[in-house]
Amino acid sequence: MQFESEILIIGGGLAGLTAALHLEKAGFNVILIEKIAYPHHKVCGEYVSNEVLPYLDWLGIHIEKLDPSHIKNLEITTASGKSIKGILPLGGFGISRYKLDDFLYQQALKKNIKVVFDTVTDVKFQADTFSINTSSGTIYKAKQVLGAHGKRSTLDQKMERNFMSYKSPFLAVKAHYVGDFPDDLVALHNFNGGYCGVSKVEDDKINICYLAGYETFKKHKNIDEYQKAVLYKNKHLEHIFESCDMIFEQPLTISQLFFGQKTAVENHVLMIGDTAGLIHPLCGNGMAMAIHSAKKASEILVDYFIGNIASQQQLEKKYTAVWNKQFKSRLKMGEVLAAILQREKLTNLLLNGLVKMPSLLNQIIKRTHGKQIAAQILNENRHRI
Numbered sequence: 001m002q003f004e005s006e007i008l009i010i011g012g013g014l015a016g017l018t019a020a021l022h023l024e025k026a027g028f029n030v031i032l033i034e035k036i037a038y039p040h041h042k043v044c045g046e047y048v049s050n051e052v053l054p055y056l057d058w059l060g061i062h063i064e065k066l067d068p069s070h071i072k073n074l075e076i077t078t079a080s081g082k083s084i085k086g087i088l089p090l091g092g093f094g095i096s097r098y099k100l101d102d103f104l105y106q107q108a109l110k111k112n113i114k115v116v117f118d119t120v121t122d123v124k125f126q127a128d129t130f131s132i133n134t135s136s137g138t139i140y141k142a143k144q145v146l147g148a149h150g151k152r153s154t155l156d157q158k159m160e161r162n163f164m165s166y167k168s169p170f171l172a173v174k175a176h177y178v179g180d181f182p183d184d185l186v187a188l189h190n191f192n193g194g195y196c197g198v199s200k201v202e203d204d205k206i207n208i209c210y211l212a213g214y215e216t217f218k219k220h221k222n223i224d225e226y227q228k229a230v231l232y233k234n235k236h237l238e239h240i241f242e243s244c245d246m247i248f249e250q251p252l253t254i255s256q257l258f259f260g261q262k263t264a265v266e267n268h269v270l271m272i273g274d275t276a277g278l279i280h281p282l283c284g285n286g287m288a289m290a291i292h293s294a295k296k297a298s299e300i301l302v303d304y305f306i307g308n309i310a311s312q313q314q315l316e317k318k319y320t321a322v323w324n325k326q327f328k329s330r331l332k333m334g335e336v337l338a339a340i341l342q343r344e345k346l347t348n349l350l351l352n353g354l355v356k357m358p359s360l361l362n363q364i365i366k367r368t369h370g371k372q373i374a375a376q377i378l379n380e381n382r383h384r385i
């Protein structure tokens, strides 16, 4: 079978779904291919910076309908339990990916967006047309493709992307719990070899999600034993795990998390969200960046289709420049944080520095977060130009 569209999006996480909604609103014919049916849980801290709200409103995504938690306070504790408190300048909200991604998907269904459940296995660009193959044997033709397939996919292997050859020392574990925890707080509790984020999502549920060094993790028999032997050394974590009840049958895990540099364009495909770069989750900004990069790529595609960008080469150059300007320094800061957190002595130095100089925390938040994403759209609709 063969299908044609103007724009095809690979991956229906936050980046892919946001771009699909934006481009459909701008008057394009869009196909989105996602490999897993909605709703589904994802390993994620589920704290979203408020910087995305005006833009989501413009897209017709009204987050309040999902009854999220509203978060404005931040607590960081050291592995030995010392605590630093701060206020998040823009604040954020807590919502599960199970609910948020599904909500965006439901909005896409109401629009003229064709969502297909399949796995993209290859993308080729020839004579100004993309040819996209899927595991079901379908071939799609598109004028432009957005890569929104997340942190790591077999497609990246097929595209021979450089980062796939690096071995990552991190894995992550997440589950939902019930228990006592403030509605307006995101807590980041450090432990030897990692950190654990705790915050409320919808329906009073608590999301507990931690990033751990694979070397320390593999010394233990299972997750439970690891948590008790390593995480519990931070008294705050011991209290949380002992006083809350898990509501998942078992925690979700992912490994091979890579926080280094990727490229914003590969094989002529414009990459958005984690596909272009994953910021260290401690920064709590990956979802906002996924949404923001979808907006930037969509605006540039509109510009390209109305003829303001003359060639494919210029399109790729422009998107790379815009992506770098918007996100590169945030990612670099995340990379520095990740490097520090891999070294116990440096981690203690940083955290003890934060205890003594809490204003340093505001600097880190500022450098790892963006400003509120403007709701103004460049060339809102291709037909109104």
Ligand SMILES: Cc1cc2nc3c(=O)[nH]c(=O)nc-3n(C[C@H](O)[C@H](O)[C@H](O)COP(=O)(O)OP(=O)(O)OC[C@H]3O[C@@H](n4cnc5c(N)ncnc54)[C@H](O)[C@@H]3O)c2cc1C
Binding pocket: 010, 011, 012, 013, 014, 015, 016, 033, 034, 035, 036, 042, 043, 044, 045, 046, 047, 048, 049, 118, 119, 120, 121, 148, 149, 150, 151, 152, 153, 154, 155, 172, 173, 197, 209, 210, 211, 257, 272, 273, 274, 275, 278, 279, 281, 284, 285, 286, 287, 288, 290
């Ligand atoms: C431990 C951890 C904690 C985090 N905590 C936070 C936090 O609290 N706040 C925050 O803002 N960010 C956080 N992040 C980052 C955040 O989760 C990501 O930045 C965000 O999910 C990026 O969205 P995305 O759409 O780019 O990717 P994803 O949400 O991963 O979506 C990619 C989609 O592509 C699909 N896909 C993959 N390959 C294919 C294929 N070949 N064909 C078709 N479909 C495909 C996948 O099924 C998936 O649905 C965290 C990340 C980690 C690892």
